[in-house]
Amino acid sequence: MALLEVKELKTYYYTLRGVVKAVDNVSFSLERGEVLGIAGESGCGKSTLAWALLGLVPPPGRIAGGRIVLDGIELTKLSEHDLRKKVRWKKVSMIFQGAMNALTPVFTIEDQLAEPLMIHKGMHKNEAREKIAQMLKAVGLDETIMKRYPHELSGGQKQRVIIAMALLLNPDLVIADEPTTALDVIVQAQIMNLFKQIKKKYNIGMIFITHDLSLIAEIADKVAIMYAGKIVEIGSSDQVFGNPRHPYTQGLLRSIPRIRSKEKITWIPGVPPDLVRPPPGCRFFPRCKYVKEQCRKEEPKLKEVEPGHFVACHLYG
16 A cells, blocks of 8 residues: 555635636655655645645645545644644655744754754653754754754754654655755755755655756656646656656646757746636647647546556646
8 A cells, every 4th residue: 555645636726706716636655764755846736735745735725626545644733733733744744945044043952952842752852962962963963963953053054944843753755845945056066966865765755846946856756747726647757757658748848948958948928817717628828839729628538658657647648
């Protein structure tokens, strides 16, 4: 059985303008020890999907349908109390996009890392301190960091603290939501090397969310491309990068400069659709150069174009 199974998940925001279908009928699975990379333009639903997996969709959003099964536990049926006590940080944890916003400025690093250990594991402060020192060392930080406040750390150090926090309770699944945002390229490379070490050392599932396809190519075993709240292509990293089938995926890859490539860099014309009033049929058709009449009327379903490689496009009907 897969570690994580997401079936027809719908997560909507109920606003005065109307219902924003941020995640609409999304399905995928993840095995233990596997890394799933999720990519797409800003606003495509990547972060909302991550929040939904934790049961923390910010208001006015909520899960409107579908199932999330983590290690045999259906999360959508659990109460808020059970999610907090049994699932979050024990079963699934999250590495947040903005490390500074995830750390409380008036508490030391030791106080912030000790809290989940004391609440969830019942540890005393001294016992928690030993565990914190071990975990900080595991992410490449000295234990003296424990006595510092967040403002005394660099961006890379804060991001490592957040990674240590996510791994403290040995979860089965870790979600990394754009973990290298706002970091310079040197620190970004260091953080990516740390993720590779975590992947090798801990047998956990990982969801790596970013808009940077080059980062996903470094670490992901499987890749899902999202557009306008839907997964339009999913397959192994080799399949999606080596043989992209969806016009949107092809457009994303053509927009990336390549060394020793004579292929001209292009862009995808137009803008993503309004998710309050998405276009009928395929949501990508207003921007697609292969559009046909069927695309304007009928929504494409994910079809298997080769073993383990699925595409939602009428070109492969």
